[in-house]
Amino acid sequence: MTKTDGTPVAVSFTGAVKTFGAVRAVDGVDLEIRRGETVALLGRNGAGKSSTISLLLGLDEPDEGSVSLFGASVAQSVRAGRVGAMLQEGRAVPRVTVRELVAFVAGRYPAPMPVADALALAGIEELAGRRVDKLSGGQTQRVRFAVALAGNPDLLVLDEPTAALDVEARHAFWTSMRAYAGRGHTVLFSTHYLEEADANADRIVVIDHGRIVANGTGDELKRAAGGSLVAFDLAGRGTEGLSLLPGVTSVEVRGDRARLRSDDSDATVIALAELGAIRGLEVAPASLDDAFMALTGASDAPGIPSTTGASDTDLETVR
Template identity: 70%
Template sequence: MTNEPAAVFEAVTKAYGSVRAADGLDLTVRRGETVALLGRNGAGKSTALGLLLGLDTPDSGRVALFGGAPGRAVAAGRVGAMLQEGRPVPRVTVSELLGFVAGTYPEPIPVADTLALAGLTAMADRRVDRLSGGQAQRVRFAVALAGDPDLIVLDEPTSALDVEARGEFWAAMRGYARRGHTVLFSTHYLEEADAFADRIVVLDGGRIVADGTPELLKRAAGGALVAVDLAGTPGASLSGLPGVTEVEIRGDRARLRTDDPDSTVRALAVRNAIRGLEVSPLSLDDVFLGLTRAQDAHRKHPAHDLEQTR
């Protein structure tokens, strides 16, 4: 084991026509980290993963896996990937499929261990094409880790899964990460990133707009949420309270985003409008929405940004 990073992007650009899917991307993923890539549709997440896996090449800049070309690391079995596309293999059992995949790697995990890591031991003799959606997703995860890769890349791994299946999947992923491996995953489920990632990288327009632990990103966003029952108080009048930057009305309850929660609560108390008061830190959803709104506002003033971004 060396100190060489698991993955590196250096000033990477990639354009598809007029759209820049990667726009000067700089990112280093250290060994042993679990890193989540967040971003809206079209932010550049899948492009970044495709470049990392050698499925595409950058227009400029450098992408490296374990200090070398992505294709070399993939061919050596050091990287496992679970991409969005995929369909069940017909007429083979789970253990047969994993045995075949393991045989293509120089130092695979024993099939029994792979089954256990993915939570598939009880389904070893079942046909892959007769599994439920959640079970099939775990098979795809098992295929990705069958070669005992140093890095596993997951592109929207729990998309379309129900809550129970998502929980089972992440339990399996945690078992893999605890072995000291590196995990890089993209997701639209922000609560998954908050719960399972050591570090979160937010992409927008092919650029990194935030990078840090979930706790650090929440603290950096500043402020808090103050929620109260309206109890006859006009929601529109709340926007003028001290510190309030945003008001959201949900039925008979108001959620106030504020930069100064103490002043906001005092002003509510003066109005005798603190029924059902709740003060909480910003969630990762709030942080993400704030970041993307800031990027949208920035793009409306092209004088501040001479490069065209998506």
């Protein structure tokens, strides 16, 4: 499958629906990911991220709609060795070494990555001779990454890949992931660390209640959060009239500090100065955390137009 701009499509969801009883875990998802693109999937716990990934990997079948990879069915692409995955769950294999495990998985693929390369890229060369069931949680997570790389897949799917990793290991992981993506591979990852998505994804897809509520770059999501944040100390002042100040779109009070979301921070600051309310003044652009909260925490949150051929932003509250 190829997009209208000539770019090959790696992943295509078309009206995909997955239900579990009365719950629509995936609710009409339309999404395309280009070949060679790195995409982050964000969402609250229970938002539908894992169910979406399960459809992508063929672990579940959609009740409605379809999912395809590289223009073929998911099953065909998996059998052809085009997909590698690093999932959150999975028991350590007993009585085998890291090298043996990675070599075994590599042997199941038609054109695998050399085992030494997979170990090096995952940063676990020193663990090669260790038993998998004797490793720490962080070490086991890095072994899962090596296993996902072993087949040299065209599409790499990473579900919360830096869980259990310390800060240094997280940085090393993302360096390795970017190196792999830089070879032209497609990467889809989910994460609860929003700064990781902002720093490492070409595009961010936010899912809530099983539907895509935003689809764009990190900068686009931040702009959708409503401009800038203007914060100041109330110093005993009331909050009456703050929502009426120029540019202000929302008001939040945390203790004795007011946080104003503004789409014209200059006008807001001038108005505050005229009121004499500039103690501890801070003006900052919206963060990805702000955008995420706005998109998943309010039904009237602003939307982000799709720039990649995927579905237009749907701003209903979703799972």
